[in-house]
Amino acid sequence: MSEFNYDLAKASFPSFGDYALIEMKRHGVPNEIYTHKVVGTYQSNAWVDVPIQSPPTAVIHKGEMQAVARVIVCGISEDSVYTVRVADMKPRTMPMPDAEVQQLMQFYEVKDIRSLIDQQADHVKMLQLRLSPFLNEPNPVARVREG
Numbered sequence: 489m490s491e492f493n494y495d496l497a498k499a500s501f502p503s504f505g506d507y508a509l510i511e512m513k514r515h516g517v518p519n520e521i522y523t524h525k526v527v528g529t530y531q532s533n534a535w536v537d538v539p540i541q542s543p544p545t546a547v548i549h550k551g552e553m554q555a556v557a558r559v560i561v562c563g564i565s566e567d568s569v570y571t572v573r574v575a576d577m578k579p580r581t582m583p584m585p586d587a588e589v590q591q592l593m594q595f596y597e598v599k600d601i602r603s604l605i606d607q608q609a610d611h612v613k614m615l616q617l618r619l620s621p622f623l624n625e626p627n628p629v630a631r632v633r634e635g
Contacts, residue, residue, distance in 0.1 A: 502526040502557045507580040510559065510572055513539040523580055524559035527569060532556045538576035546571055 502508055506526040511519050519539045531553040536544040555574040560566050585593065585601060598604045 501579045502529055502574060502577060504528060507562070508557070508559060508572075508577040509580050510577055511539040513541045522564070523562045524572070524577075525562055525566075526557050526559055528558040529574070530556060530558075532571060535571045535573045538572065540570075540572070544568075544570040 504526060508524045508526055509521045510524050512522045514520055533551065533553050534546045534548045535554070535556045536546050556571045557574055557577060558569050559572050559577075560569050589601070589604070593599070593601075593604050596604060596607055598607060
């Protein structure tokens with residue numbers, strides 16, 4: 489599963505690329521919270537009620553329009569998109585980096601994880617360029633990728 493965004497100081501929740509926590513209905517056991525990817529937002533009077541049942545069915549709610557988001561369940565079946573009311577969603581918070589990552593952030597004098605990732609990516613590119621003359625195979629072989 490890929491991460492869409494790292495910038496915590498961006499547009500308000502939810503926007504494209506955010507991760508949201510939404511309650512899913514379980515029968516016979518307590519409901520569970522699943523992570524969803526937000527793929528769009530708009531105003532509507534039709535959305536899937538929370539806790540979400542299987543299959544998720546949108547219901548038209550009479551009255552005023554509400555802010556809703558189009559979401560995809562992460563890791564289960566990422567081929568179906570459904571609409572959920574924003575008021576029923578909770579943002580997934582980014583955990584604090586562990587001690588080793590915090591030490592790296594201090595060493596490289598960066599303020600957030602995204603800056604650290606970008607800086608490390610630049611270091612890897614420079615290292616690849618410097619080592620490229622030594623990494624060439626004397627007899628190139630056409631490699632077939634399996635899978």
